[in-house]
Amino acid sequence: MTTTDAPKAAPPPTGKRRMGDVVFAGTARGSGILILLILAGVAAFLIVQAWPSLAANTANFLTSQAWEANVRESPAFGVAALAFGTVLAAAIALLLATPVAIGIALFIVYYAPRKLASLLGYLVDLLAAIPSVVYGLWGIGFLAPQLVPVYEGMTRYLGWIPLFAGPASTSARTILTAGIVLAVMILPIITAMSRDVFHQVPQGHREAALAMGATRWEMIRLAVLPFGKSGIVGGAMLGMGRALGETMAVAMILSPSLAISWNLLQSGNQTIAGHIALQYPEATGYGVSALIAAGLVLFAITLVVNMGARYVVARGNKES
């Protein structure tokens, strides 16, 4: 390219609309719109199919704890206990996972030897590659038996805290076990988001802190954490969305029951997702429709949490 005698910045060749261009652009645009339609369809079909049972429901759907839906007429069911279990399990997972995930992200970005860092990050990503059903199998086949003596010890020494009141479940198939497994599963998500944002901390901020004589921790506290706050919060919320909707690990670990219990060491709680997976094969009458209604609640909760997370992350990106 030696001659540059055409100062006119020509737009891509759109002089005459070629047939191929029109078709191709239309297909691409159609795919994008199809995705919006699918998402709308998810909501629409769930609502349509949940409606019959909700209309026939004799109990209050939002406050009842019963689940008498497998009948041909006048079902009585509600999601109160399930929603409580879902939020409790996700909260435990979040509480356990967030600090560890921040630690891992700091480790990979600022502490690990440079050459090893990407390999170590890859190891953490592997945690996300393990299918949830394998986590469930591990939880019930390996982790729960290991936790039985731990839980007994907790009831003995920490039993005065209502959360840990005895007697502990003899199988350790409790909401705390489920929460621990969920924490492992959401760890890579929170870590990935935190890592991304830690990588973006301006070098100037960090070097300014170090030049003032700050130790590495002081540098992190003064420069990294304030900058990365939105990324951490967004990551935690994404992780929470995942924990709220996670099914298999919960369904395999928790035994089917319906109660609102603050006791973490006894069985009794159940989550929406776990309940759907456990009940669906036996659902008759209004059963399927009622489960779809429960799924709709789960969809709404995760939608709000995920949108919130995206909003927080986007706002953080704009500020920086």
Next chain:
Amino acid sequence: MSLTTTPPPGPEMGPASSALRRGSLPNRFPVALLAATAAVVAGVLLAFSSFGFVLWGLLTAVAYVVFVVTASARVEGGRKARDRLVTSLVYGCFLLAMLPLVSVLWTVLGNGFARFDPYFLSVSMNGVLPSMDAGGAYHAIVGTLAITGMATLISVPIGVMTAVYLVEYAEGRMKRTIMFFVDVMTGIPSIVAGLFVVALWIILFGPGATNGAAGAIALAVLMIPVVVRSSEEMLRLVPQDLREASYALGVPKWRTITKVVLPTSAAGLTTGIMLAIARVIGETAPLILTAGSSAVSINWNLFDGQMMSLPVFIYSQVRMGGAVNYERAWAAALTLILVVMLLFFLARMIGRLFAPKAR
């Protein structure tokens, strides 16, 4: 910045350098302390003949943190001590995260090997009672291949074309809307995707219709956003020069995309698609709802009746609860993990080998 140049500290230096060195622990101190602590704790545990790796690791970690912080507080002062405490915690967090990874892989390997053999991989559960010492996962492998294959066939064209639209065509509100909802779609719980197809199938085919195609559509709903995000990233990496060179030759836009942009990013697209497959191949919940959880025989037909898959096989065996069932579940878990790891590994290899070389 000091105005005077301090000579590098050495052993022959005078009082000035020892003043500089005072107030800091030697570089190798943490490593040495860790080794010493580990040895002492191991000795004590062995003396009480209660040695266990978990206990050993835990006690060593706690003792090390206490020692290093105390030593640092004495010699270096509070700020440095806090720094060392945080360093230990950060290292500890990483090691803590490795525990479940190692534990999961170890238990799956250890428990899965008992039944993981050609027989297990080549026979189905047809005519096998749950407690019999026979049967395998062939029908589940068939189902997984068929369902995941169809899900891939559905989601790849939609996903890649959407990415093309986002990168090459879309602008303004439409672009932001689609990108936002693709993000939202990645957060749909897998069981909700399953329920969506259940609801759709009830409307289309009446209640109780379960088949592999339903499972494939549910998986496609989960897979599409992943494909869009990864493809989008890859298409953005294609240099603008290539497009402009093509336009300059008078090539229409759609030929530019199909002949220049897509081939250039083919390796990256493949990597992303394989990672997306690896993600949905382990999905269980939507398949329980859509493809059924009680099929025992080999079924290659996506449109006819229940279809077993590896993850659902694991789940249904665990639900049966016997010792043999657990053995089958572990063996199937080993199979599944091997498949996922293989996909992961292949994806990385393709990404590395065929990526356009940066000049």
